[in-house]
Amino acid sequence: MKPSTFTTFVSVADSPDLGLKRHLLSRTHFGFDLQTLEARSNMGYDACVEQILEGTRDDTLLPLPDILNENLLRRDKSPMDDEERQRRRATLRQARASLKVWWVRQMLTAPSQLREKMTLFWHNHFVSAVQKVRSPLLMARQNMLFRNEAVGNFRRLLESIVRDPAMLVYLDNISNTKNSPNENLGRELLELFTLGEGNYTEDDVKAAARALTGYSVNRTDGTFRFDVRQHDFGEKSFLGQKGNFDAEAIVRIILEQDATAVFIVRKLWREFISDTPDEEEVQRLAALFRSGDYEIRPLLKKILLSDAFKAAPNRLIKSPVELLVGLARMFDADTVLAEKIAQGCRILGQTLFDPPNVKGWPGYTAWIDTQSLLRRRQALAKAAGMLSHTEMEPEPELLETLELWLLGTDPLSEIPTTSVGAAIKAMTEDPVFELK
Amino acid sequence: MQRRDFIRLSLAGAAVLMMPTRILASQEHTASIPPILILIELEGGNDGLNTVVPYSDERYTALRPSLAIDASQVLEIDNAIGLHPALSGLHERWQEGTLAIVEGVGYPQPNRSHFRSKDIWNTASNSDEYLSDGWAGNALGTRQNPGPFADSVTMANDDTAPFAHPQMRNIVLRSAESYLNAAGMIAPVPNAEDNDALAHITAVQNVIVDSYDYLETAMRSNSAVPHAFGPGVLDQKCSSLVELLANGVYVPAFKLSHGSYDTHSNQASTHESLLSELDGALAILVQNLKALGLWQQTVIMTYSEFGRRAAENGSAGTDHGTAAVQFVLGGSVNGGLYGQRPSLSHLDENGDLVHTTDFRSMYRTVIEKWWQIPTEYLSGFETLGFL
Numbered sequence: 001m002k003p004s005t006f007t008t009f010v011s012v013a014d015s016p017d018l019g020l021k022r023h024l025l026s027r028t029h030f031g032f033d034l035q036t037l038e039a040r041s042n043m044g045y046d047a048c049v050e051q052i053l054e055g056t057r058d059d060t061l062l063p064l065p066d067i068l069n070e071n072l073l074r075r076d077k078s079p080m081d082d083e084e085r086q087r088r089r090a091t092l093r094q095a096r097a098s099l100k101v102w103w104v105r106q107m108l109t110a111p112s113q114l115r116e117k118m119t120l121f122w123h124n125h126f127v128s129a130v131q132k133v134r135s136p137l138l139m140a141r142q143n144m145l146f147r148n149e150a151v152g153n154f155r156r157l158l159e160s161i162v163r164d165p166a167m168l169v170y171l172d173n174i175s176n177t178k179n180s181p182n183e184n185l186g187r188e189l190l191e192l193f194t195l196g197e198g199n200y201t202e203d204d205v206k207a208a209a210r211a212l213t214g215y216s217v218n219r220t221d222g223t224f225r226f227d228v229r230q231h232d233f234g235e236k237s238f239l240g241q242k243g244n245f246d247a248e249a250i251v252r253i254i255l256e257q258d259a260t261a262v263f264i265v266r267k268l269w270r271e272f273i274s275d276t277p278d279e280e281e282v283q284r285l286a287a288l289f290r291s292g293d294y295e296i297r298p299l300l301k302k303i304l305l306s307d308a309f310k311a312a313p314n315r316l317i318k319s320p321v322e323l324l325v326g327l328a329r330m331f332d333a334d335t336v337l338a339e340k341i342a343q344g345c346r347i348l349g350q351t352l353f354d355p356p357n358v359k360g361w362p363g364y365t366a367w368i369d370t371q372s373l374l375r376r377r378q379a380l381a382k383a384a385g386m387l388s389h390t391e392m393e394p395e396p397e398l399l400e401t402l403e404l405w406l407l408g409t410d411p412l413s414e415i416p417t418t419s420v421g422a423a424i425k426a427m428t429e430d431p432v433f434e435l436k
Numbered sequence: 437m438q439r440r441d442f443i444r445l446s447l448a449g450a451a452v453l454m455m456p457t458r459i460l461a462s463q464e465h466t467a468s469i470p471p472i473l474i475l476i477e478l479e480g481g482n483d484g485l486n487t488v489v490p491y492s493d494e495r496y497t498a499l500r501p502s503l504a505i506d507a508s509q510v511l512e513i514d515n516a517i518g519l520h521p522a523l524s525g526l527h528e529r530w531q532e533g534t535l536a537i538v539e540g541v542g543y544p545q546p547n548r549s550h551f552r553s554k555d556i557w558n559t560a561s562n563s564d565e566y567l568s569d570g571w572a573g574n575a576l577g578t579r580q581n582p583g584p585f586a587d588s589v590t591m592a593n594d595d596t597a598p599f600a601h602p603q604m605r606n607i608v609l610r611s612a613e614s615y616l617n618a619a620g621m622i623a624p625v626p627n628a629e630d631n632d633a634l635a636h637i638t639a640v641q642n643v644i645v646d647s648y649d650y651l652e653t654a655m656r657s658n659s660a661v662p663h664a665f666g667p668g669v670l671d672q673k674c675s676s677l678v679e680l681l682a683n684g685v686y687v688p689a690f691k692l693s694h695g696s697y698d699t700h701s702n703q704a705s706t707h708e709s710l711l712s713e714l715d716g717a718l719a720i721l722v723q724n725l726k727a728l729g730l731w732q733q734t735v736i737m738t739y740s741e742f743g744r745r746a747a748e749n750g751s752a753g754t755d756h757g758t759a760a761v762q763f764v765l766g767g768s769v770n771g772g773l774y775g776q777r778p779s780l781s782h783l784d785e786n787g788d789l790v791h792t793t794d795f796r797s798m799y800r801t802v803i804e805k806w807w808q809i810p811t812e813y814l815s816g817f818e819t820l821g822f823l
Contacts, residue, residue, distance in 0.1 A: 176751075181750065182749055182753075184700050187549070197547075315632075315633055317633050317636075317637070349593065357550070359550070369596060369640060370609065374619060377621065413623065431638050432634065
């Protein structure tokens with residue numbers, strides 16, 4: 001990243017719809033410097049949306065940490081001595097930490113910020129946590145699945161997730177067998193991943209669990225394994241259909257339901273627009289999503305171009321990742337800060353690769369309680385203390401531009417005009433800065 | 437056009453930030469002690485059947501071939517039930533007459549989703565009803581004479597949903613010290629109104645501002661926790677809680693969570709360590725309450741979003757179930773058995789226990805008989821005799 005050595009700025013008065021474009025950037029990026037905003041000053045809004053969506057075709061990826069190439073899977077059951085066990089544990093711990101820092105670094109530098117945000121969105125939708133999965137390698141592979149389909153196709157994503165080793169471990173499907181089904185994955189597949197609560201019965205959960213029996217993981221290389229002996233080939237009755245369903249059939253039936261597209265669109269609404277989805281509009285977008293065979297990019301385009309989107313700036317609350325990665329990106333932070341940012345995200349309640357439970361981070365107002373607000377302000381104050389060369393006195397026009405860039409609207413607190421640094425510090429500590 | 441600053445975040449430019457200290461208002465500290473509730477969430481769905489074990493029921497051993505706790509192991513309550521062997525501290529409370537065991541706690545048309553069932557428990561709603569206010573928030577947020585400082589304290593990272601209410605002042609903290617260290621730099625802001633997200637943030641910010649002086653003054657008495665807790669996560673939460681009490685910081689409700697009790701596989705060892713952590717922390721908590729003279733003033737109540745299926749699954753674990761047993765303890769609690777024991781021979785169509793006691797009866801009992809707050813919205817549920 002290059003430092004912001006700019007010498008000119010666009011005045012807000014010269015670009016009347018800059019505020020709307022700022023809103024678009026703040027929802028589709030983890031954070032952006034002033035130049036990124038200024039570069040849009042002469043573009044139309046629709047062209048900005050198009051540019052961001054086309055940008056998602058860039059899949060530039062930082063190489064995964066080398067430590068993931070080490071033998072992180074237990075290949076045999078031979079007993080380990082204490083020293084070997086400790087060495088293994090240390091390697092695993094280090095690999096988990098490196099993976100988290102790797103993702104922060106990727107977020108800091110990803111050319112397509114939207115693709116990166118959607119990768120995080122799917123991580124928080126199809127939740128698995130390394131604390132239970134143990135293996136950072138399986139988590140890294142799952143992350144690759146999320147980023148490959150981040151703005152791709154929801155059907156493919158769903159087809160892959162029921163065969164994803166990290167998921168099969170996380171939701172106990174490796175012990176879901178013909179003679180003793182385990183409902184964990186079957187239930188969450190319906191409740192949290194697709195249909196949503198209220199759109200299926202307990203019998204459907206049991207049928208889904210039976211269809212998923214035998215979907216397991218190879219101990220030797222951590223790949224998907226279909227265990228024929230443990231799969232229940234019997235007839236099942238699922239959402240009104242009867243057949244010898246396996247997981248693929250269950251996924252097909254799930255995608256035939258209206259409820260699935262509605263559930264996903266509603267969740268995307270809460271991610272991109274506001275916490276109060278317009279149900280009529282959700283139904284309309286969901287119908288288009290389904291008839292478009294669950295292609296994600298066109299759906300995002302409709303969302304970003306919608307009147308509802310344009311009408312809702314600063315109605316959402318930044319997640320810790322958005323707050324800290326965003327701050328670093330706004331001020332061209334060194335990527336060496338990635339480690340600190342990963343730690344900061346954990347302290348603020350969002351440990352990457354480790355959501356608190358299968359429902360993921362609840363988001364919105366749940367990000368802010370007395371404890372987390374204090375931690376956020378501490379982090380922001382610390383960051384403001386790291387800003388360099390900001391002693392000059394700003395002219396009113398520059399202050400106005402800084403406010404548009406950092407807050408998008410008037411601050412609630414008094415902003416000092418003694419220096420650019422003091423003004424920026426006060427803006428980042430204003431309650432409005434917590435919004436996106 | 438204007439020359440602009442060179443703005444960049446870098447480690448080299450890092451400076452230690454001085455936190456402004458607030459000018460402290462001297463504050464009269466009145467030591468009136470409200471009836472205190474400590475709410476302990478057994479997060480993930482605690483297996484009631486292996487917590488209070490129906491050891492003499494042969495259907496129990498049939499349903500739990502690998503998980504049943506042997507009759508010789510249980511800590512006997514009567515000739516039918518006994519506590520899990522890890523619950524020796526609670527067994528002492530039982531013998532002391534300060535432990536109430538409420539059996540068969542649940543609700544009609546049980547929901548087996550963690551999240552939906554937590555919503556139901558947190559908001560005291562019916563199974564098919566969606567409410568936003570928490571049951572305790574509803575009672576405490578509308579009190580006539582709210583006390584100083586705050587209405588509730590939740591330990592950091594634990595679910596605050598039982599306290600959700602627009603007028604509720606809920607403090608979330610890890611410890612008084614870490615809270616005060618950070619809260620000193622927070623300035624009051626005008627309350628935002630037309631933007632829900634911003635309104636939430638400004639409300640929380642102003643709760644911090646309003647709580648600061650009171651807490652800072654109280655903690656200056658610097659009273660230590662009488663009996664030290666262990667290093668475990670639950671222990672440390674209890675320790676922070678007792679530290680507040682030791683310094684005279686009383687609120688009507690404290691909340692902390694423990695878990696996860698979501699034991700789908702290899703339950704026996706996980707459940708044993710969970711119960712043993714719980715029992716150990718509770719034992720020291722009770723010791724402390726007694727030492728501080730607060731045992732009569734405090735009620736500790738457990739809850740969990742559901743119990744687990746009567747029959748074990750194929751992974752030596754249990755899947756999501758329905759009704760379960762809950763504990764209430766305290767110096768003012770009438771020890772004994774409450775509610776009815778669900779029958780193991782009349783399970784529902786899912787193989788789950790049928791509830792006999794509505795969880796809202798427990799809430800109504802606490803709200804009316806303990807906090808002395810009228811509860812109209814829970815009038816459809818009877819109160820229980822544990823208070």
